[in-house]
Amino acid sequence: MFKDASVAEIELALQDAWKAFHIYRKLSLKQRADFMRMVAKEIEAIGDELLQVAAEETHLPEARLRSERTRTMFQLTSYGEACERGDWLEARIDTAIPDKNPPKPDLRKMLVPLGPVIVFGAANFPFAYSTAGGDTACAFAAGCPVIVKAHPAHARTSELVAQAIHKAVKAVGLPAGVFSHLHGVSFEVGKALVEHPYTKAVGFTGSFNGGKQLFDWANQRKQPIPVFAEMSSINPVFLLPGKMKQSASETAKLYAGSITLGVGQFCTNPGLIIGIDNDDLQTFSDTLAGEIVKASPGMMLNTGIFKNYVERRANALSQEEVATVAVSATDPQLEEGAPTIASVTAPVFMQNPILHQEVFGPYSLIVKCRDIAEMQEVATHLEGQLTATLMATEEDILQHESLVEEVKNICGRFILNGVPTGVEVCLSMQHGGPFPATTDSRFTSVGADGIKRFARPVAFQNWSNELLPAELKNENPLQIWRVVNNERSRSGI
Known part of the structure; x- marks a missing residue:
């Protein structure tokens, strides 16, 4: 036209x-x-x-x-x-x-x-x-x-x-x-x-x-x-052990809503979730999977974004040792994005740069860590982000100061016990972060x-x-x- x-x-x-x-x-x-x-x-x-x-x-x-x-x-x-x-x-x-x-x-x-x-x-x-x-x-x-x-x-x-x-x-x-x-x-x-x-x-x-x-x-x-x-930003979320013992299921339900909000087409969509591989993370994963299965696919903004989502999602899921955790039970129609959760171990994630790339749409990857030390190692492998989130108790924060500092260094907005989607227009907002999230943090x-x-x-x-x-x-x-x-x-x- x-x-x-x-x-x-x-x-x-x-x-x-x-x-x-x-x-x-x-x-x-x-x-x-x-x-x-x-x-x-x-x-x-x-x-x-x-x-x-x-x-x-x-x-x-x-x-x-x-x-x-x-x-x-x-x-x-x-x-x-x-x-x-x-x-x-x-x-x-x-x-x-x-x-x-x-x-x-x-x-x-x-x-x-x-x-x-x-x-x-x-x-x-x-x-x-x-x-x-x-x-x-x-x-x-x-x-x-x-x-x-x-x-x-x-x-x-x-x-x-x-x-x-x-x-x-x-x-x-x-x-x-x-x-x-x-x-x-x-x-x-x-x-x-x-x-x-x-x-x-x-x-x-x-x-x-x-x-x-x-x-x-x-x-x-x-x-x-x-x-x-x-x-580009994948907005990592770190699930700390104390918080997971308290509210793994509630946190999973909260994040299911954030991942699928607007068919995942926000620059602050939580595309990466990092936790310690134990029973609490399994509870989180199972609950999140249940919510994603129930979530309906949605129309994406345009054909280009839809094709990009399909290609990047397929590429991520095809990577070695990446497991599909859940996909919407409803088959997507043309140009609809299917909500999807995948998982991978921390060592595989750190060695595969493809898994660090943004999949723009209703997709998130769970990274399973051996312990807090490996969780911090994952943080050191991440590039700059618009946001980073800690789901943590006050005791978690006080006990893991070095992890907290490591995560703070990669983001512009540092969130505690919330979701990154939703950007308030106010003087205190920081919508920008280290490269490649933005060109000037x-x-x-x-x-x-x-x-x-x-x-x-x-x-x-x-x-x-x-x-x-x-x-x-x-x-x-x-x-x-x-x-x-x-x-x-x-x-x-």
Whole structure:
């Protein structure tokens, strides 16, 4: 339905974005926030048509889409509020000490926007991680124009949301280049967008191969740029012995729900469960198997994701000494993912890198360890993850400190006695982790701290108060929190 963007269209979008950047970055924090609130309002105004189109394209149920639309609007409004509060600017002021030897200059530092940001829409979240999703909201809050490359799997949905953003741009009187929307199935479109000299950052949620390719293109430029890619994660869960003695069956039922939630199509799906091979783990495994057998297959987001699940699942199950523990008793129809649990011993797991790869769908692998020492050894063999979970008593935590530290070192969000699925939008959320979960573990893609991805620090030395940005003026006209001479304050100087 939609043609790939041409070289001329890409060039025009970046030229317009670059021109708009020099206007948009000078807007006040309140003006940016008002624009973001208008985007949310225009998305809501689309009404049920947006839900209907998204359901046709993604096979997602209406209730899930309605909830995700609400989340998307909340991200826009809450990040707008955070933009206006100004904490993310990290305003720092150290006033001059002229009689110091040598004299200390007046220094004032804050974050400023990077420039045009390319956002690649995600397949599994047509609203919250796509056209007007978290990356777009963060870039707008930072003062950056956005060019979205729509995900081909929900191109019509993306087009509807893009129209809403265009309406918001016009309603608040911004230059049209603040937002552009392009289509592209070919890798060449993405490559051209990333390599363009006016592109200053990239936001991506998707596969490891896709994110890594964008990262490589960005770093091969004459002037490399940051790529904030959320990629592959199997989100390991460690079942500690004390907790298993207390509640093996209850934990298994909890995890059956998490593994099959949304047909397993979440980046935080628990794809790996590590426990000590004993009667308690057998109880856990038997209970989990019983729940999975009862679970129904579900329609996957699109043909590509379905084929990928079938192939990766089959490859994992075919590996030497991997046993199938349970599969849904209901035969899957075309493009439905069958819930599946497998198991393997720790030594085999550690020696087979194929078993460490993400199987995107309702699948999880149980790794059977001889003891706590082998469980810790498994942790050392794992790559970076978005999340890691301990199912443990307080005594378990205190007794196995080295294991706890080992697991903490591989993840961005460290969970105790819960499930990784479900990512709360709030300032304390960390949705990011060591490579290959993301390309930069220092940042989050969920929560208003994500705004900082699209900004850089600039220090102003010896500038007069009249010439300083409002955020750094003596009188603090915006009433934002600043650190003045090492003390946090909203007062003037």
